[in-house]
């Protein structure tokens with residue numbers, strides 16, 4: 001259907017966020033993970049191989065020494081993804097330069113069938129010039145959502161299907177492991193502060 005009302009789409013996205021929020025509150029994670037506890041920190045992430053918005057192959061080793069700031073979503077998402085990506089862009093832009101240059105923000109699609117590199121390229125450019133978009137085969141994206149325990153479920157048929165998905169933002173440390181996890185309702189200011197704290201805590205290790 002070409003005329004699916006955007007309010008319905010928005011509602012589906014919201015329901016997904018609320019469902020995942022409930023999961024989150026029930027013990028999936030903590031608002032702020034202890035950076036150096038070593039507990040649970042290694043449970044998320046791992047090796048991956050995807051392509052970026054220019055069709056170039058990338059892996060988890062493509063940004064040596066950098067923290068990866070990951071967000072999962074899809075370019076047809078009516079509201080949740082734009083809000084999340086705007087927030088990431090705002091937090092990233094507010095970081096002191098010495099911290100910002102250690103951070104690589106990444107948008108990873110949960111809709112590889114529609115989100116080709118050519119689709120991702122103009123989309124990510126809407127948010128921040130440093131944002132990189134990643135896609136891959138259906139299997140490669142499933143591997144990613146497994147690695148990061150991302151909920152992503154197609155909803156509806158035809159060309160205009162939705163993808164309900166969780167909306168966490170992950171900060172991965174350069175040495176691997178989770179340095180911080182942000183819920184969808186975090187403010188840009190809190191995200192910025194927690195990124196700075198995580199980077200500073202690491203530099204003291």
Ligand code: NI
Pocket residue numbers: 013073074077078079080081082165
């Ligand atoms: Ni979305």
